[in-house]
Amino acid sequence: MASRNDLPPGKDIADMRCSGALTIARAGSTARELEGLSQGGTIDLSGVERMDTVGAWLIHRTQRDRDAKVVGANPDVQALLDQVAANDHPVLVRPDQRPAPTRALEELGAATYDIGRTLMGLLGFFGATLIGFGNVIRRPKRFRINAVVQAFDSVGVRALAIIGLMSFLIGVVIGQQGAVQLAQFGAESYTINLIGRITVRELGPLMTAIMVAGRSGSAFAAQIGTMKITEEIDAMRTIGVSPIEALVVPRVLAAVLMMPLLAFFAMLTGIIGGGIFCWLSLKIPPASYAMRISEVVPVRDLYVGLIKSPVFGFIIALGGCFQGMLVKGNSEEVGRRTTNAVVQSIFMVIVLDAMFAVFFSSIGWL
Structure with missing residues (x-):
């Protein structure tokens, strides 16, 4: 769960300290609390005892969208955050269509490669x-x-x-x-x-x-x-x-x-x-x-x-x-x-x- 200093309602906070377990069981409350972090703020993970992929994604998303800085993560938590960040790639629902000659050449090349490998x-x-x-x-x-x-x-x-x-x-x-x-x-x-x-x-x-x-x-x-x-x-x-x-x-x-x-x-x-x-x-x-x-x-x-x-x-x-x-x-x-x-x-x-x-x-x- 995340803890923050007492601030007047409607004010974002610059520093946030997370403690306990950041898992899917607390995804809803953690996401709401992370929404209060100000742009360029700091997330302290020194008190986190356990984190799963959902918790890592919430931290990574906040770090990405709010340009936040993550500190205090132990090696296991940091490794999970790095894996989530490495797999965060934009995906096109409808990929860009390449020109027909290019697609034909790619298909011909793939078919030739498959034939050679099969032979x-x-x-x-x-x-x-x-x-x-x-x-x-x-x-x-x-x-x-x-x-x-x-x-x-x-x-x-x-x-x-x-x-x-x-x-x-x-x-x-x-x-x-x-x-x-x-x-x-x-x-x-x-x-x-x-x-x-x-x-x-x-x-x-x-x-x-x-x-x-x-x-x-x-x-x-x-x-x-x-x-x-x-x-x-x-x-x-x-x-x-x-x-x-x-x-x-x-x-x-x-x-x-x-x-x-x-x-x-x-x-x-x-x-x-x-x-x-x-x-x-x-x-x-x-x-x-x-x-x-x-x-x-x-x-x-x-x-x-x-x-x-x-x-x-x-x-x-x-x-x-x-x-x-x-x-x-x-x-x-x-x-x-x-x-x-x-x-x-x-x-x-x-x-x-x-x-x-x-x-x-x-x-x-x-």
């Missing part, structure tokens, strides 16, 4: 994953085969239905659109060439990778992210279990092994969908369609599709696990990281597919 983090995570694989190879007894089997079920078996349906419909769409365009030149029979080569070489592996990224990559990020929030990963480290070996390696291994099988399944269903369209619409018998497919689709196209698939699977699983490991804070972060995992995985898959196209073209595998 560096992903590169480091890639190295940690390789070390995890090395540890598993050196000490195979630590490897959890059950985790790989569960990942096989999640990545492969449960994805067959959606990948099969998607590939079948894509085969039908390619056949229909190709037949419409080729009919202008009287070359409907070449629809088979279009269906076979584009399905085996490109769309089979690529669409499978996109579906796996949206389905399994997001699941990896959500699962590991939830474990981060519930501190299960910290508990694993406490008992000496490496999260990379226990969580990341099985998922990456499952994705790498299952992607070629899923891509081959997508190729078959896409060709079957295109064949049914050719049979019903173009009146091409299934036997003739199968024979023509074997003639126009070279084996190297199959090799191209199967070579790309495990690389896509590795990137998808690595990106999903990496984003899951970055989760911290609350459940909202899980959703954000899951979205990032899907977007980044699909982006990297498309970039890698373009790089593969240039590479195979340069070595003559057209």
